[in-house]
Amino acid sequence: MKISLLKNKTEKELIIFLNDLFKEKFKYNIDRATGEFSKVHLFSKNKKNIAKILTIINEKKRAQVLWKMKIN
DSSP states (O other): OHHHHHHHHHOOOHHHHHHHHHHHHHHHHHHHTTOOOOHHHHHHHHHHHHHHHHHHHHHHHHHHHHHHHHOO
């Protein structure tokens, strides 16, 4: 997942995508606990994608706060 593609999305779209990633993470954990999961590399990819989306959401919130401070 490229960060440049994520930066063009709105905050609501990012949150929806983030929820989907958390659901995938939960599914991976269940599959790992039952012994059905063999693609261990997907854990780290999922974790990194979650971190990327959270970072972009925080950057957008920080930019909004700074913009309001400049206006006042």
